[in-house]
Amino acid sequence: MSAIFQKIILFSLIPVFTMVTGGIAAIYKKPNGNIRSLILHFAAGVVFSVVAVELLPDIVKQHKPLQIIIGFCLGLIAMLLIKKFAESREDQDVKVIESKLPLSLLVGIGVDIFIDGLLLGIGFSAGTKEGMLLAIALSVELLSLGMATAIELGQNKLPKQKSITIIALLSIIFFTSAVLGATLLHNLSDSAMEVVLSFGLSALLFLVTEELLIEAHEEKEAVWHTAAFFTGFLVFLILGMII
Template identity: 40%
Template sequence: MTAAWIYTLIPAAITVLGAAVAVKLRPGPVLVSAIQHFAAGVVFAAAAGEIMPDVMHGGSLTATLLGGFLGIAVMLGIRQMERVVKGPSGLLTMVGADIFIDGLVLGIGFAAGAKAGLLLTVALSLEVLFLGLAVTTELSETVKNRARILLIVAGMALLMPLGALVSAPIAALPDVYVTGFLSFGLIALLYLVTEELLVEAHEVPDKPWVTAMFFVGFLLLMSLEEMMA
């Protein structure tokens, strides 16, 4: 699980790098939508190809259901908070919660195996890149100091390694508990794809090549998985 903490530094660094670019060159809505589609495809492929098989063959229906329903409750709780907390503070709170849970999921992924953890690192790096762009765009409207924006984004990015550290004891638990945590992580990833990335991606009119980016991302991660087999 030490590897999980180290690998979370990659998406954290990508988040800050994306923010550094965004404060100077704000991406247009079509490009942002394309990134969201691509990230959704990659995350979906990681969830379906790596996490779901481990859950299905975990040997415990009870652990699968308990972990899954806990994931549903947590995700719906975050969604409700998004409706209550508004403005930049609300965005920072929600994105911070997302990044922390991403760290948890990445740590859980490494508990399933090194390959699953590596593929999730790729998938979640793209996802948090978008989150960094979203936060930077929002803060740029009210905060004019670029250095301050980057510090805020960097502070939020550190929540991912923190999440991985919190999940570190999972690898030492019996398999039945690992299955439950993997089920939780699977629900979190599916929620991320269906209720966040794709929903926000469709806020702008779709173009065929933008929609195709979902499948490009999906196929890219599947190909990477085949090469690592």
């Protein structure tokens, strides 16, 4: 095993740890509605910043509009179908109040985490320093996403053990995609990578606008909630500039 591959594995475990830790903390000490809204706003800001700082520059740089259209439309269609499927299941189980799985939200977060892992794996190829800083930035993002996921699972009255399992599985997705980014997908053609990144771009925008912010706005809006969104955006923006 090469030294760079060992570093990728080591540093990809940091975001995994922060996501699981944040999720477990939110599960066992459930935040009130105000804190819940703050966390969801912050997570939305961080994800939106990932789109602006990490994905868009790489996508625009390639100048491949056809691949962008294909990937973006596939991402939108996939998320709409998942949301439709989740809503139809909720309609069928309308009498069952507890243990509802927020499928579209989980898929959106899963796509986000998968793309993040790819970026980390590919980022280490640009240099060890860049990869380490990206791992730190992603740790902040996954910490907020882990807490946001735990909060939403709690809102849907899932058992604590099941919620922990779901968060652990999501963190494994990140680790797996980081390994893929460092090995298989690192050798993808520019056109294929453009489709993958555009798919992720669409899915992440859907996650922010149709899931995280909608859930966050269930609470009475306050100026601190809005500020949390922009704080999340600014944190990842600054970390992206450092990288």
